[in-house]
Amino acid sequence: MDAVDELQQARAEINEVDAEMAALFERRMTAVRQVLEYKRAHGLPVLDAGREKEVLQRGAARVSDPALREYYTRVLERLMEVSRDFQSRQLGEFTVAYPGVEGAFSHIAASRIFPGKKQQAFVTFEEVFRAVQDGTAAAGVVPFENSYTGEVGEVLDLLWRYDCSIVEMYDLDIRQNLLALPGARLEDIRQVYSHHQAISQCQTWLSGRDLEVVPYPNTALAAKYISECGDCAKAAIASADTAALYGLSVLARDINTSAQNVTRFIVLSRTPQHRGDRFNLVFTVRHDAGALARAMQIIGSRGFNLESIRSRSMRDLPWQYFFYAEVVGDPSSARAREMLDELAAACSQLKLLGAWERRDAEGR
Numbered sequence: 001m002d003a004v005d006e007l008q009q010a011r012a013e014i015n016e017v018d019a020e021m022a023a024l025f026e027r028r029m030t031a032v033r034q035v036l037e038y039k040r041a042h043g044l045p046v047l048d049a050g051r052e053k054e055v056l057q058r059g060a061a062r063v064s065d066p067a068l069r070e071y072y073t074r075v076l077e078r079l080m081e082v083s084r085d086f087q088s089r090q091l092g093e094f095t096v097a098y099p100g101v102e103g104a105f106s107h108i109a110a111s112r113i114f115p116g117k118k119q120q121a122f123v124t125f126e127e128v129f130r131a132v133q134d135g136t137a138a139a140g141v142v143p144f145e146n147s148y149t150g151e152v153g154e155v156l157d158l159l160w161r162y163d164c165s166i167v168e169m170y171d172l173d174i175r176q177n178l179l180a181l182p183g184a185r186l187e188d189i190r191q192v193y194s195h196h197q198a199i200s201q202c203q204t205w206l207s208g209r210d211l212e213v214v215p216y217p218n219t220a221l222a223a224k225y226i227s228e229c230g231d232c233a234k235a236a237i238a239s240a241d242t243a244a245l246y247g248l249s250v251l252a253r254d255i256n257t258s259a260q261n262v263t264r265f266i267v268l269s270r271t272p273q274h275r276g277d278r279f280n281l282v283f284t285v286r287h288d289a290g291a292l293a294r295a296m297q298i299i300g301s302r303g304f305n306l307e308s309i310r311s312r313s314m315r316d317l318p319w320q321y322f323f324y325a326e327v328v329g330d331p332s333s334a335r336a337r338e339m340l341d342e343l344a345a346a347c348s349q350l351k352l353l354g355a356w357e358r359r360d361a362e363g364r
């Protein structure tokens, strides 16, 4: 048998296996539908991490070739991800993951970007990324940078490590207010609770007032505490949306020193968006003289405006850095694809993080 015959024979075998797998996939999904009906009837969540672990362990043990075990585990992981996707869509569920607590700025941003959708709080930024990556949430909303305090470095690091795409950026005006129990008067307030950043943003308003400032883990928790403490001499600094959430009244509005306090949030999705008027990249370059300059030259020489570039150290590789770049233009254009191919050849690693259309807080 010559090499071409061998190739054809192997492919014929693959076709046969694929046909069997298609039938088996349909059979599996019929069973998944039954599981879904049970979950719907009993109000259970789609994700069952314990069951998935069991499926993976049992699956790996069935593969006799140890070299293939890891790959089969990946097949099963992907299969269950597809199954979760299917179930979530059947349920019409669209959960948005955000970090922190209800009433925090991330929650406010998530509710404005996705009004009426189910919102789910996660403790850490990383948990939000994980929820988006494994399909527990259809989207994630995390802060990316603040005009006052700068970038959120941890989020940049997670973008490098996780398989999540940026599909939107949203600018939220951060306005701080003094909130207290209904009926409390400004002259009665003695103690003010809030996150240290919010406190520093309101320093001008606070100075000269005889108030004790008490740092709190975040603005929403401070507001929650005020709503529960029953003490009219205490107040919190937080957003007006948070006041509404916890039944507090606004004693003083817009008390932040700078009127220009904006936090940019990113919307994460597992499904990349291919078009937009902005896109962003992360990349590493070799330790050669001029390597970074060359990368920037490739972007610029193709006519793309580099709106921002930052470097971050790679946590597990001391003194190694990756670069984050934000570029104006549509990454799906032929010109962008050529630029990206050239850039990929010049960089050690390159990842297109996402594409989006710029819009502001009013949705323009």
Ligand SMILES: O=C(O)C(=O)C[C@]1(C(=O)O)C=C[C@@H](O)C=C1
Pocket (backbone or CB within 6 Å): 032, 035, 036, 046, 047, 048, 049, 051, 052, 055, 079, 080, 083, 084, 087
């Ligand atoms: O067994 C379940 O609970 C399912 O929903 C099925 C399934 C799977 O496809 O195997 C999918 C999602 C769950 O996280 C666990 C397993």
